[in-house]
């Protein structure tokens with residue numbers, strides 16, 4: 001059965017870059033959101049299993065999305081993908097329920113390793 | 123070219139280049155030290171290899187330099203220092219043992235990241251370039267620029283002064299024509315005043331005569347019939363005859379005084395501007411002083427008490443209009459030297475073939491550093507718009523044209539004394555006998 | 566869309582700048598041992614005559630000090646760093662200066678800061694598009710300037726420029742520095758080519 005993935009990033013290029021870093025033969029369906037508010041809407045429809053979340057975005061930023069998700073029971077796996085690679089940012093999002101922090105630009109091997117580590121990819 | 127050859131070449135360049143080259147690892151241990159560094163530091167590569175940069179050279183600015191090198195390790199980018207901000211990294215002797223001019227070798231430094239295949243910075247290579255000669259040239263250039271800037275500024279100032287002088291000239295031309303106007307007016311007023319004056323004299327005589335007549339009438343009054351006596355005493359009472367009798371004399375005296383004042387002013391104005399008689403003349407300097415004082419009396423009345431100590435020197439051959447101008451400037455300056463009120467003393471005297479005038483005040487005095495400058499044109503300590511600083515320079519020039527001397531003594535807090543020394547004879551008037559004749563006239 | 570770059574290229578530049586800045590911020594945090602906050606890069610194509618206003622809009626109406634540095638290689642341009650006079654001492658401390666600064670040290674701080682920020686940011690972008698970039702020694706523009714006097718449009722060699730601005734904030738010390746990367750319009754083509762190459766790798 002295919003995994004439902006949501007890529008949240010205001011930059012279309014960033015979304016493309018992330019798509020390219022995903023394992024090519026992985027059975028998934030991908031949705032995209034270009035800001036935090038849109039991401040929350042899609043999340044609330046209930047189908048999202050894995051969310052790649054950018055931090056700096058207009059409307060609601062990545063931290064804001066994490067807050068809402070936490071309040072609503074966190075029904076999906078969140079991996080933060082961000083250009084802000086300072087340790088403080090990583091600590092903060094992990095404390096807010098994200099399972100991993102991947103720095104941009106996303107490197108495919110690193111990403112797959114994380115996915116395997118958490119049993120998302122077998 | 124093979125690799126081995128390249129390495130030899132590279133080694134040669136690093137060793138022989140007139141450039142300091144050294145390298146440190148992330149722990150600041152020295153891993154490379156070229157000949158230039160050896161020569162100038164006195165420490166050889168062999169003795170230094172592996173030792174810590176900061177323990178070997180404790181005089182280096184450690185906190186700053188560490189950050190700098192660390193940032194090259196972290197960012198993998200070049201960094202720089204320039205002699206203009208930081209004269210040197212290492213205090214080396216300069217290469218000018220004879221010519222000198224600087225205290226140490228001035229250096230430009232470049233910090234280069236040496237990366238491994240993965241792009242991680244392994245060493246930081248630092249090059250030291252001796253910039254002493256360039257720096258000296260640049261410094262001299264900068265000095266030259268400062269000097270020429272300074273000159274340009276001075277020129278600019280001169281232009282402004284010239285502009286001022288032009289205005290001043292314009293102003294004095296205006297003053298001259300005002301003077302002429304005043305003299306013209308004075309001349310015109312002179313005539314009516316003349317006959318008012320003579321009429322007043324006649325009037326006075328006539329009144330005296332009338333009063334004489336009245337006195338006789340009064341003494342005969344008792345002999346008149348009763349009715350007439352009564353009529354007379356009624357009129358006397360009505361017109362307040364006793365008062366009229368007394369007041370008539372006073373009225374006439376006051377009018378004479380007032381008229382005398384007007385005549386003096388007119389005469390002074392004519393005297394002062396000397397439009398009717400310009401050029402070299404034989405003049406009484408004390409009269410010059412009196413005229414000047416009359417002209418400026420309004421200016422100084424509330425600021426100073428004037429004391430005259432005249433020594434009655436002989437008459438002098440001079441251009442009185444100009445001497446008046448000198449006196450006026452000195453008196454006005456003196457009156458401006460008082461914070462509140464003071465005394466101006468005017469003295470005259472004779473000294474050999476010269477006559478002198480002193481204008482002394484007990485005002486603020488002149489500080490010694492200004493004393494040499496006060497005769498310069500445009501030197502003034504007065505607020506903008508008050509003084510142009512031309513007064514004394516004009517005085518100086520006039521006195522010099524008279525082949526005399528203008529000197530000053532002054533003490534801060536005590537006051538100043540300006541002294542004009544004028545030769546009695548010039549021979550400018552052609553007939554010197556005339557002058558001698560003038561001198562023999564009793565005063 | 567930015568004049569001179571098409572929509573894809575400007576989106577790519579925006580994202581690459583973002584990534585480059587993130588890395589720069591991380592490196593700076595490492596060196597300075599302080600959390601560095603970077604604003605989202607603002608990219609615009611500006612007329613030379615509007616550059617003074619642009620600087621004013623970044624820093625606000627306050628006395629500033631500024632320095633510049635040229636870079637060359639894959640693409641060429643200059644970086645400016647503008648800091649307010651108030652922040653200069655704090656920056657000096659970050660860079661290991663001790664005690665009161667004299668005039669020469671204050672200048673050196675400005676040169677250092679443009680070298681570090683410019684190197685980190687331009688280097689970060691260059692790395693994303695696989696371009697080699699070198700830097701010349703930095704130089705001083707001036708101290709205690711009116712923001713409008715940082716750039717004199719009459720002396721510029723260009724009519725238009727691509728401007729990329731990032732604002733650095735060191736949170737614990739409330740320090741702010743503005744970095745402006747300026748690319749002359751005739752260099753925008755070179756950058757556009759590099760961006761296209763990068764976009765190709767995404768499509769393949």
Ligand SMILES: Nc1ncnc2c1ncn2[C@@H]1O[C@H](COP(=O)(O)OP(=O)(O)OP(=O)(O)O)[C@@H](O)[C@H]1O
Pocket residue numbers: 451455456459483485486487488496497501502503504508509510511512513514515538
């Ligand atoms: N009697 C004095 N006591 C103190 N300072 C004097 C006296 N006379 C001149 N000075 C100083 O010398 C300066 C030059 O005097 P000068 O008469 O040349 O110019 P001025 O009075 O400043 O301006 P102005 O052109 O109106 O005369 C004065 O500004 C003042 O500082």
Ligand SMILES: [Mg+2]
Pocket residue numbers: 451454455509513514
């Ligand atoms: Mg004067």
